[in-house]
Amino acid sequence: MKYFNAALPCFALGFASLLLLSTSETRAFSLNGGSLGLTQRDVRVFNNFTNPEANDNQTPHPQFPGAQGAVMAIWKSAVEWGSMPHGDGTGDPTQPVLGSGGANFDFSFQGEATEVGGIDDNIHSVISGSNGGVLAFTELPISNGWRTRYYDVWTWEDGPGAIAVGYDIQSAATFAHGSALGIAQSSDPNATMRGIITPTSTSLRSIEADDIAAIQTIYGVAGPSKPVINGIVIANGQITVLGSGFDPSGNEVWFTQASAGGDGTPVKVTDLESNGDSVAAMIPANAGPGDVLVRRNGTSFGSLSNAWPTDLMDTGNTCPTPVSYCTAQANSVGPGAQIGSVGLASLSVNGFSLTCTGLPANVPGIFFYGDAQTNTPFGDGTQCVSLTIRRLGVRFADGAGAVSQTLDFASPPLDSGGGAAFPGGTKNFQFWYRDVAGGPSGFNLSDGLSVNFCN
Amino acid sequence: MCPFSTQLYLSQVMKNPSRFKPVLALAVLCWTTTWTSAQIERLNLEQMVAKSDDAILGEIVKSEVIRIDHPIDGPELYYTHLTVKGRSLVDGKAQTTVVTFAGGFVDSEHGVWNSEAPSTEDTKIGNEVVAFYAHTSNMGGGLAANALYAAHGGLYRTVEGRMGKVVLGRGDGYAIAENLKLPTLDERITSIQQASRREGGAK
Numbered sequence: 190m191k192y193f194n195a196a197l198p199c200f201a202l203g204f205a206s207l208l209l210l211s212t213s214e215t216r217a218f219s220l221n222g223g224s225l226g227l228t229q230r231d232v233r234v235f236n237n238f239t240n241p242e243a244n245d246n247q248t249p250h251p252q253f254p255g256a257q258g259a260v261m262a263i264w265k266s267a268v269e270w271g272s273m274p275h276g277d278g279t280g281d282p283t284q285p286v287l288g289s290g291g292a293n294f295d296f297s298f299q300g301e302a303t304e305v306g307g308i309d310d311n312i313h314s315v316i317s318g319s320n321g322g323v324l325a326f327t328e329l330p331i332s333n334g335w336r337t338r339y340y341d342v343w344t345w346e347d348g349p350g351a352i353a354v355g356y357d358i359q360s361a362a363t364f365a366h367g368s369a370l371g372i373a374q375s376s377d378p379n380a381t382m383r384g385i386i387t388p389t390s391t392s393l394r395s396i397e398a399d400d401i402a403a404i405q406t407i408y409g410v411a412g413p414s415k416p417v418i419n420g421i422v423i424a425n426g427q428i429t430v431l432g433s434g435f436d437p438s439g440n441e442v443w444f445t446q447a448s449a450g451g452d453g454t455p456v457k458v459t460d461l462e463s464n465g466d467s468v469a470a471m472i473p474a475n476a477g478p479g480d481v482l483v484r485r486n487g488t489s490f491g492s493l494s495n496a497w498p499t500d501l502m503d504t505g506n507t508c509p510t511p512v513s514y515c516t517a518q519a520n521s522v523g524p525g526a527q528i529g530s531v532g533l534a535s536l537s538v539n540g541f542s543l544t545c546t547g548l549p550a551n552v553p554g555i556f557f558y559g560d561a562q563t564n565t566p567f568g569d570g571t572q573c574v575s576l577t578i579r580r581l582g583v584r585f586a587d588g589a590g591a592v593s594q595t596l597d598f599a600s601p602p603l604d605s606g607g608g609a610a611f612p613g614g615t616k617n618f619q620f621w622y623r624d625v626a627g628g629p630s631g632f633n634l635s636d637g638l639s640v641n642f643c644n
Numbered sequence: 645m646c647p648f649s650t651q652l653y654l655s656q657v658m659k660n661p662s663r664f665k666p667v668l669a670l671a672v673l674c675w676t677t678t679w680t681s682a683q684i685e686r687l688n689l690e691q692m693v694a695k696s697d698d699a700i701l702g703e704i705v706k707s708e709v710i711r712i713d714h715p716i717d718g719p720e721l722y723y724t725h726l727t728v729k730g731r732s733l734v735d736g737k738a739q740t741t742v743v744t745f746a747g748g749f750v751d752s753e754h755g756v757w758n759s760e761a762p763s764t765e766d767t768k769i770g771n772e773v774v775a776f777y778a779h780t781s782n783m784g785g786g787l788a789a790n791a792l793y794a795a796h797g798g799l800y801r802t803v804e805g806r807m808g809k810v811v812l813g814r815g816d817g818y819a820i821a822e823n824l825k826l827p828t829l830d831e832r833i834t835s836i837q838q839a840s841r842r843e844g845g846a847k
Contacts, residue, residue, distance in 0.1 A: 221757070304718075305716075305717065305718030305719075306718065307718075307719055307720060308719075308720045308756050314718070316717050316718070316784040316785075317716065317717055317782060317784060317785075317786075318717075318780065318781070318782030318783055318784045318785075318786075318787075319780050319782070319783070319791075320745075320746060320780065320783045320784065320791050320795065321695075321696070321777070321778050321780065321791040321792065321793035321794050321795070321798060322684050322685035322687060322692075322695065322793050322794030322795075322797060322798070323683065323684050323685075323746070323760050323791075323794060323795045324683045324684060324685065325683040326683060326746060326747075326758050326759050326760045326761075326795070327683075327758075327759040328747070328756035328757070328758055328759075329756060329757040329758070329759060330756060330757075331757070336718075336756075338784070340784070361683055364683055365683065365759070368759040376815065378816060383817075384683060385684065385685075385686040385816075385817030385818075386683060386684070386685070386686065387686045
């Protein structure tokens with residue numbers, strides 16, 4: 190009996206030890222119990238680094254447009270935790286691809302801040318003085334955000350290549366972002382979140398298998414429900430984001446702010462329709478070079494896409510701008526309904542939408558099109574489209590009297606036969622709508638829109 | 645999930661099962677605190693002794709958190725002062741020292757977790773610890789204090805074993821990487837100090 194009493198705790202201890210040691214082989218990370226929601230994806234930099242080495246990289250990089258020096262280094266560290274390669278994945282000569290997280294998480298780079306900010310403002314900055322052997326730290330309210338500080342006493346370097354003296358900003362920031370994400374520490378000597386930093390080392394820039402397992406544990410593995418961006422087209426002040434997993438309506442496109450400051454909230458265009466593979470939006474005046482992301486409906490971690498870099502400059506697509514013609518007649522709410530468009534009339538991009546405004550609220554109507562133009566009284570308005578008329582289905586105006594419809598060039602009637610759109614070809618569009626109070630016929634039409642398609 | 649130091653400790657227990665009481669091992673098993681990460685210097689013991697002013701072995705008798713709002717360094721800078729009462733591991737003299745690290749909560753709603761701070765388990769009042777510290781005129785926000793050197797990397801708990809007190813190591817990269825008997829740590833620090841004096845580098 191005495192033997193049994195003595196053996197039991199030993200067995201228990203041995204079993205517990207084996208469990209722990211076994212666990213450490215497959216999961217060396219530990220978590221601090223928090224996570225960053227969709228409102229806490231922003232990253233900003235208050236660039237108050239004082240030593241010149243921290244900002245001597247003045248070479249622009251196409252994957253990090255608009256940023257240089259410490260700001261670019263910290264941006265790189267953020268995208269390394271992203272769900273997939275950031276743009277083409279280049280930018281860091283010490284690793285083949287930036288963007289290794291594979292989780293339902295992506296940061297939204299929001300440029301420069303103009304102050305240190307509070308403990309939950311998601312800003313990197315330098316703090317004066319020294320704190321013994323502490324190089325940097327991250328303050329963690331967690332769900333409300335974070336703040337990272339770098340002690341000014343150390344020599345900081347922005348890379349992008351080897352570090353000659355001092356400490357690598359990008360490495361420290363990669364670690365800091367791991368802390369902000371909710372990862373506490375790893376016992377894996379190869380993990381970035383093991384993170385004992387040595388001078389001139391760049392080894393912590395790249396997250397490793399244990400770090401990836403940690404972020405995927407917190408946010409889930411990036412799956413089919415997470416929208417994906419794989420390209421963009423910009424022309425005529427509009428951006429068309431290409432990818433997959435976008436919702437039919439209610440999408441948002443997030444931009445980096447154009448100017449320093451702000452509160453970290455991305456510049457957003459909301460309520461965007463999509464055919465699932467593309468989202469088009471007018472580029473807001475306060476958006477600047479940086480990243481775009483698409484948020485579909487939903488609040489889950491995976492509702493936000495990967496981040497895609499862009500300088501917001503015209504990408505060179507030569508699709509002509511659609512041209513309005515004909516004249517709308519007055520209706521019950523104003524001078525008449527106006528047809529318009531969003532996105533490129535590009536068959537390969539396949540992200541072109543028709544819009545119509547100035548309608549009575551909530552009325553039904555139909556976008557239709559044909560090969561020829563006319564100017565014929567019809568109902569209480571004017572018919573602007575003729576020859577073979579093809580209808581695109583009933584739509585209802587919203588409460589503000591607006592309606593839109595995304596065209597799918599890969600589906601009937603636009604993909605084949607006489608209704609097919611083809612590069613260099615032109616179709617004429619118009620919107621027919623009910624307006625019982627607007628005149629004796631009870632229906633009216635918008636003006637016309639001539640659309641010349643490109644590849 | 646046990647922190648790294650605990651895993652090291654368990655490895656040692658497994659290799660030398662008769663050296664430690666099961667109850668001690670089980671107690672250490674329960675010592676699981678994970679709120680530490682590392683953006684700190686990589687230091688061995690020689691480097692830590694060279695860079696710090698002193699190391700105190702003693703009991704944490706008081707813990708206090710302060711808040712500083714600074715016009716340049718920013719709002720809401722929180723620091724924790726730990727009062728440690730014991731003796732110097734350098735000269736053996738009795739001392740009571742306040743060591744400070746960034747982070748902490750003044751109340752349940754105001755404060756921050758700091759990625760480099762020692763864990764709440766490590767800093768409980770009543771714990772016996774080894775703390776390496778160095779005075780700094782500005783830890784940030786203009787605070788002059790005895791900074792816990794390398795934050796959590798400067799604080800090591802002790803536990804009572806059959807063969808005497810053991811200082812719990814934190815793993816590779818830390819000043820005390822592996823578990824050490826307290827007399828061994830005493831001897832090593834003394835040896836480092838003597839070597840430093842021979843080289844004319846005594847403090």
